Amino acid sequence: MGNWKEMSKEELEKQYSPSRWSHRMDEDAVIAAHFALLKEGTEIARSMFQTLLNVPYGEMEGEKLDIYLPSNPSKDLPLVIYFHGGYWQFLSKEESGFLAVPLVSSGVVVVAVDYDIAPKGDINLMVSQVRQSVISIVQQYSHISGVYLCGHSAGAHLAAMVLSTDWSQYKIIPNIKGAFLISGIYDLLPITNIYVNDLLKMTEKDASMNSPIRLVTQAKSSAAMCEILISVAQHDSPEFRRQSLEYFQALKSVGLNVTLEDVSNKDHFDIIENLKDAGFLITQSILKTVKKL
Numbered sequence: 421m422g423n424w425k426e427m428s429k430e431e432l433e434k435q436y437s438p439s440r441w442s443h444r445m446d447e448d449a450v451i452a453a454h455f456a457l458l459k460e461g462t463e464i465a466r467s468m469f470q471t472l473l474n475v476p477y478g479e480m481e482g483e484k485l486d487i488y489l490p491s492n493p494s495k496d497l498p499l500v501i502y503f504h505g506g507y508w509q510f511l512s513k514e515e516s517g518f519l520a521v522p523l524v525s526s527g528v529v530v531v532a533v534d535y536d537i538a539p540k541g542d543i544n545l546m547v548s549q550v551r552q553s554v555i556s557i558v559q560q561y562s563h564i565s566g567v568y569l570c571g572h573s574a575g576a577h578l579a580a581m582v583l584s585t586d587w588s589q590y591k592i593i594p595n596i597k598g599a600f601l602i603s604g605i606y607d608l609l610p611i612t613n614i615y616v617n618d619l620l621k622m623t624e625k626d627a628s629m630n631s632p633i634r635l636v637t638q639a640k641s642s643a644a645m646c647e648i649l650i651s652v653a654q655h656d657s658p659e660f661r662r663q664s665l666e667y668f669q670a671l672k673s674v675g676l677n678v679t680l681e682d683v684s685n686k687d688h689f690d691i692i693e694n695l696k697d698a699g700f701l702i703t704q705s706i707l708k709t710v711k712k713l
């Protein structure tokens with residue numbers, strides 16, 4: 421899978437430092453602006469809509485989610501579950517409500533999920549938490565018209581891991597109708613020996629077992645009815661772009677319903693920040709898919 425094995429540690433660290441590829445700002449500024457925008461957008465969403473904040477989906481302290489509700493909730497609304505990015509070590513649901521602004525305004529329920537980021541949580545715990553969050557939502561909201569997943573960066577990885585879940589080990593099988601995977605990582609092996617793994621402390625076995633690109637056979641059976649949209653930014657690094665392309669090809673080769681969207685003039689950060697706007701390409705794709713427009 422690619423030529424990352426031939427790259428020096430220095431080159432790999434550059435490829436897996438999204439902030440170094442932005443054409444808009446320098447590294448520190450793009451990350452600072454990212455945090456500020458997501459936080460501000462989340463506060464706007466909380467002021468606009470009825471919310472249920474800090475709803476538990478499990479026993480552990482970190483297993484909480486926020487629900488953003490349309491004002492006239494009818495019975496069969498679509499529901500989008502969002503998993504935030506931040507390399508499994510930054511961000512939280514407190515910065516994950518921004519995308520509710522255009523979606524909830526159009527009659528979609530939005531759920532933002534917290535999971536225990538590193539160093540508190542490891543990759544196995546995070547994957548099991550996001551799976552449990554989906555189960556919990558489906559149990560509580562039996563009247564919705566469909567459940568859709570959305571994730572950015574590390575959150576797209578987690579959403580992809582949900583698609584590859586063997587649900588026979590759970591009490592119910594959630595009917596996931598679609599997934600929006602934005603600038604994700606689908607093979608974790610390239611990051612096991614670089615700075616990203618300093619806090620995560622994944623072994624190669626952890627990385628391999630939690631790599632969606634190695635679990636497409638499971639996705640083929642668990643996500644057979646799912647509409648999958650993989651988006652990647654023009655100014656994502658070549659390695660990030662390769663990861664999206666190869667995951668797209670792998671899902672396509674087993675016959676899944678998957679589309680790849682190359683989003684021009686965006687980088688790793690504004691590709692998700694722009695989901696606060698109704699007119700943005702990916703917002704429109706999400707609305708079309710979940711509302712069957």
Ligand SMILES: N[C@@H](CC(=O)c1ccccc1NC=O)C(=O)O
Pocket residue numbers: 436437438439440451454505506507510511572573574
């Ligand atoms: N060191 C990384 C940091 C990073 O990827 C990041 C940092 C804060 C919030 C989100 C991030 N990335 C993806 O979600 C970078 O160079 O961008």
